[in-house]
Amino acid sequence: QVQLVESGGGLVQPGGSLTLSCVGSDNLGNHAVGWFRKVPGKEREGVSCISSSAGSTYYADTVRGRFTISRDNAKNTIYLQMNNLKPEDTAVYYCAGDRGSTPHSLCVTSWADSWGQGTQVTVSA
Numbered sequence: 001q002v003q004l005v006e007s008g009g010g011l012v013q014p015g016g017s018l019t020l021s022c023v024g025s026d027n028l029g030n031h032a033v034g035w036f037r038k039v040p041g042k043e044r045e046g047v048s049c050i051s052s053s054a055g056s057t058y059y060a061d062t063v064r065g066r067f068t069i070s071r072d073n074a075k076n077t078i079y080l081q082m083n084n085l086k087p088e089d090t091a092v093y094y095c096a097g098d099r100g101s102t103p104h105s106l107c108v109t110s111w112a113d114s115w116g117q118g119t120q121v122t123v124s125a
Contacts, residue, residue, distance in 0.1 A: 001113050003025035003112045003114070004024050005023050005116055006117065007095065008020040010120075010121070011049055012123055014086060014123055015085065017081070022077065022078040026076060028076040028077075029052060033078045033097040033098075034050065034058070034096055034103065034106050035047045035094070035095055036049060036094045038093075039091045045062070045086055046110055047060050049101075049104070052060060078095055086123060089123050090122050090124070091102055091120075091121060092120050095115075096110070096116070
């Protein structure tokens with residue numbers, strides 16, 4: 001397992017942008033990692049995931065074309081650039097990592113061996 005810490009959440013107006021960051025303790029470069037979000041009363045959603053080498057990515061239909069995931073393995077950091085934010089993007093966003101997963105399987109199953117504590121994103125006028 002690796003320790004993961006998210007940052008970058010906040011309040012933004014509809015149409016605005018935010019960039020989330022997730023810093024891992026070490027060896028994050030060996031893990032597929034992803035961003036997930038949770039709204040009370042709804043199931044957790046895999047938003048976007050990326051392979052250990054950054055050669056493969058997955059995006060949920062709800063965010064494709066608006067969000068971009070990237071990683072810097074030298075810094076053990078994952079990013080989620082969120083553009084054209086909508087009120088329905090409001091949620092607690094978590095990063096998670098798993099050594100044995102592909103981006104698709106990680107995002108679809110949410111089976112990860114490491115999770116961060118979450119950061120709140122609120123999209124509201």
